[in-house]
Amino acid sequence: MRILVLGATGHGSGWIAAEGAVRGHEVICAARGRSGTVPPGARLVKVDRSRPGALAPLAGQRFDAVVDVAYGALGWVREALATLDAGHWTFVSSINTYADTATQHQTADAPQVPPVYEEERVDLADTTPEHYGGIEVASEHAVRDTMGARSLIVRPGPISGPGDKTDRFAYWAGRCHRGGPVVVPDDPAQPIQHLDARDLARWVITAAEQRLTGAFDAVGPVRDFLGTLTEIAAVVGRADTELVPIAPADLLAAGVHHWQGPASLPMWLPEPFYGLVSHDWRATRDAGLTIRPFADTVHAALEEDLRRGNRPRAAGLTDEEHAALLS
Template sequence: MRILILGGTAFLSSEIARQAVAAGHPVTCLARGSAAEPPAGVRWVRADRSLGTDSYAEVAGDWDAVIEVARDPVPATEALAALADRAGHWTFVSSCSVYADHSTPDAPEDAQLLEPLPRGTESTPENYGESKAAIEQETLRAAGGKAHLCRAGLIGGPGDGTDRYGYWPARFARDNGPAVVPDIASHTTQVMDVRDLAAWVLSAAEHGVTGALNAVGDQVPFGDYVEESRTAAGYTGEVLRASEDWLAQHGIDYWSGPDSLPLWLPPGYEGFCTRSNQAARSFGLAIRPWQETLADALADERSRGLERHRKAGLAPATEARLAEALLSGL
């Protein structure tokens, strides 16, 4: 396949490019490259997509597959205008954040969506779901029956820049001091290995898979994930389980960001990590054992440094403060 990736320098798009090159496909990446470069073996077209449709002047000709990962509807819509007629297949890596309801377990792809972000409204982290919904709408309008809306959930594995999935094995590997864990053992986690997601994007393009499909991992109880993290890291310290109310009262954030507890979701998100992946599996989505993803994420965390500053998770000083409060009954 002659593949054009609109991106190719960040976590997922870079992995897609690496796998495509390894499979022998001619790959072009259109990206600014301001933070990183695409992997070796691709043709790199340096372009700033904020310049509009002129950004695509150097990617003339027809493409067997175009892969878009944008979160801002403006460049995504301009790319569709410039390229959709010349693409045999169009993949938009969307998100399960487009769904309006995250409280219902095992919801399929026909669940209600958020209202798309209105044209002229700035795309921000706060309206991420609406932005992705708007791009889905534009993709269907321009690419129609050749469009694959790949609705990704939480992505993990080696190279994860969000610091979420790798937090727990890294924490247990860092030291044997008391570890603060939310008391949510029966809650569900659902993570897709970035390598499996990249392989699915390429496979779906090669086989002409279209429509909206949830690209999410299998469901794993949080308690199982934590126990496997402890075992993989060789942790022998004390685990202090804190109730959700207690953590919230002590200023700890859900999900992501500084002084958060990754994979702990707020009320109303009981279905967020229980999306059905059966439709995608029926079209060939393959998912490796989650224990393998966890082990590889830990190896990646060790290579990057267990003491480094993290974008998500408790800072050691914060965890020590919480542990002291738990042990003293405060």
């Protein structure tokens, strides 16, 4: 197959391009090339999609499949659809498109937030999840309107694995690996789910090969959060690693934040958002998604954390903040 990946130097898109190349497909990557290099076996076509007409060098070419990972960029999606000739189109959207963030075990036909028809790309740091989700919904509509029954909509939840620079998953692997007490939220009811970027890539390429259509949530099985942290500690922790549960109210009072960012406990969520990390994955599993052993993802996260060294992390507590909670 001749596959065009729009992006292909970032975390998830890079693995998609790599998977296609490993399988012997001709993979063309259209990207600025600033966030990394294209994988071996793929070819880079430098484009800056923020500039109108950026995809013109690819016009008139025929692709068996296009995979677009544009996020928060309706204008980019529309221009790609108007410019490129493809037999099958995969748009990688987001779990943030769903209107109900609380109800667990929702499926891909659950109601979505209203579409937001904003052409300019938004900075995710400067917008709300609802606004971002609305742009993704509008982008999904554009893909369906243009490609019809030749389109696949993929809605990933939290992505883990090598190359993930959010530090949401790697924080826990690194903290447990350093040993000693590890502060965790004392919230046994919270679910969590994640998907290794390599598993996502493998499924996306298989779906393109099989011309899979429809909408699917790209998520792994639902797990309980505390159990997940316990398993991370068992996989990469030291002999003296000990999880120390602290009540959510006490964490909030101490200035600890949910989910991500500085002074946070990554992937910790309040109850009104449990639905975002507990979607029903069975339809995607039945459509071919396979999950690697959990320990593989944990080791990859730790390797990523160690490779990047001592640094200000994008998510998690500093050593000083962590120690203050234990004092």
